[in-house]
Amino acid sequence: MKFELLLTCLLFSAITAQAAALDEAVPVIKIALVKQSTSHPFTVAYVPDYKRYYIADGGLGPLLDGNSIAVSKSEIHTYGAKGEYINSVQGGLDNRSIYFNPNENELETITYNVSSGAGFTPEVGIFALELDNSGNLTRQHAEKASFNPAFGDAGAMPSYDRSTNGYYSKQSRSNKVFFVQLDKREPVKEILLDLKTAGVQFDDITDNYIAYTDIPGEELAVLDVDHKAVLLFNLKGQFTGRSKLPAQLKLHAQNHYSGMGYANGLFFVYNQNEGEFGTYYGFKVSDQAVNQ
Numbered sequence: 001m002k003f004e005l006l007l008t009c010l011l012f013s014a015i016t017a018q019a020a021a022l023d024e025a026v027p028v029i030k031i032a033l034v035k036q037s038t039s040h041p042f043t044v045a046y047v048p049d050y051k052r053y054y055i056a057d058g059g060l061g062p063l064l065d066g067n068s069i070a071v072s073k074s075e076i077h078t079y080g081a082k083g084e085y086i087n088s089v090q091g092g093l094d095n096r097s098i099y100f101n102p103n104e105n106e107l108e109t110i111t112y113n114v115s116s117g118a119g120f121t122p123e124v125g126i127f128a129l130e131l132d133n134s135g136n137l138t139r140q141h142a143e144k145a146s147f148n149p150a151f152g153d154a155g156a157m158p159s160y161d162r163s164t165n166g167y168y169s170k171q172s173r174s175n176k177v178f179f180v181q182l183d184k185r186e187p188v189k190e191i192l193l194d195l196k197t198a199g200v201q202f203d204d205i206t207d208n209y210i211a212y213t214d215i216p217g218e219e220l221a222v223l224d225v226d227h228k229a230v231l232l233f234n235l236k237g238q239f240t241g242r243s244k245l246p247a248q249l250k251l252h253a254q255n256h257y258s259g260m261g262y263a264n265g266l267f268f269v270y271n272q273n274e275g276e277f278g279t280y281y282g283f284k285v286s287d288q289a290v291n292q
Contacts (some may be wrong), residue, residue: 013215019219021232021241025283028291031055031083040074040254043209044261044268044280045098047107048292051081052134053263054254055280056095056109062123070122076137078131080136081292089137091122096157097209099263100105103162107131108144110158112168116147117154124274136204138181152189159212159262162218170210174202176218177210177237193222198231198239200224205231206255211262215288219266225255230267230285240260243285245269259267263292 012101031053033041039059046053055077062070065071071092084097097110106128113124114245124147130140151158151169158167158180166188180188195202204226211221218232228251230242245251250273259270259280266282266289285292 005066008088009287015183020287021226021230021289022285023244025267025285027246028284029053029083029279029282030281031079031282032275033077034085035075035077035088036277038073041077041257041270041278041280042095042237042258042261043097043099044263044282045100045107046264046292047100047131047135048264049105050092050131051292052081052086052135053081053083053096054107054137055079055178055258055261056091056098058095058112059114061094062092064098064224067232070106072123078135078137087136089139091129091137091141091291093127093141096155097159098129098261101128101160101162103165104128106116107137108160109141110156113154114147114158115140115149115151115154115156117152117156120138120147145182148182148185150159150178150185152187153208155208155257157209157260159210162214163211168210168212170208170222173206175237182222188274191220191235193233193237194239198233198242200227200231206260207257209257209260211267212215213262213265213286213289215286218288221262221285223255223267223269225251230283232286241286243283248279265289 001062014123042058057074094112126145127141131139169178174194177191220233228245261268272278
């Protein structure tokens with residue numbers, strides 16, 4: 001039994017040690033937006049049951065409509081597995097992070113000010129978005145969790161970790177990442193990204209977004225806007241690799257705050273100057289990333 005346990009540990013160590021960032025990020029999918037964003041295009045989700053990508057707009061806070069209900073005009077846009085446009089739906093929420101929760105088999109979104117850092121506003125928190133039998137959004141949503149100060153910054157764009165049912169929330173203008181469990185009102189732990197080893201400053205990278213990749217040893221990923229690369233870190237904050245983006249990809253100040261995402265094993269980056277309304281590229285940045 002001891003030998004079998006040792007062998008298992010060695011095999012696991014060998015597998016995780018092999019995980020490595022690709023020197024050059026590999027473009028896998030291109031999604032040319034066919035409808036203008038209602039404000040800013042934020043993150044991307046992928047629902048495997050329907051093989052569809054969902055791109056969430058944000059930046060429009062909830063306003064009272066004629067029925068005295070607070071709704072946001074921000075839309076969510078749906079695209080097929082090859083990037084073909086399907087439809088757009090006003091979901092009524094000021095989205096920041098959209099993701100698929102395989103534990104609940106739900107498409108979920110996190111709103112602006114989930115932490116209540118900017119004071120209390122209506123329709124903030126984490127919501128499950130209803131899909132019909134074809135994978136179309138129905139405009140209906142249900143609250144999963146209300147505001148929680150553990151997320152830190154009002155502009156946080158947290159990423160979901162299915163293995164722990166927790167969230168990673170990067171703090172603005174810093175190397176600080178909070179790990180959050182919804183039953184706690186304070187961060188469970190704080191991770192400091194080793195930006196010095198990565199050769200960057202905090203203002204080179206994305207301000208409030210960090211991706212959770214689910215890849216052992218490369219769990220956290222951020223976009224290095226100034227040097228056109230995706231940087232990978234482990235859960236201790238140690239720098240573990242860099243994957244360069246194509247030199248011709250145009251990145252702008254907007255990419256520090258929006259136009260990113262991680263879905264279906266791909267890191268998404270928005271090029272606002274390509275096409276009429278901009279284009280998202282999904283890149284494979286690690287040799288261990290799996291996409292369908």
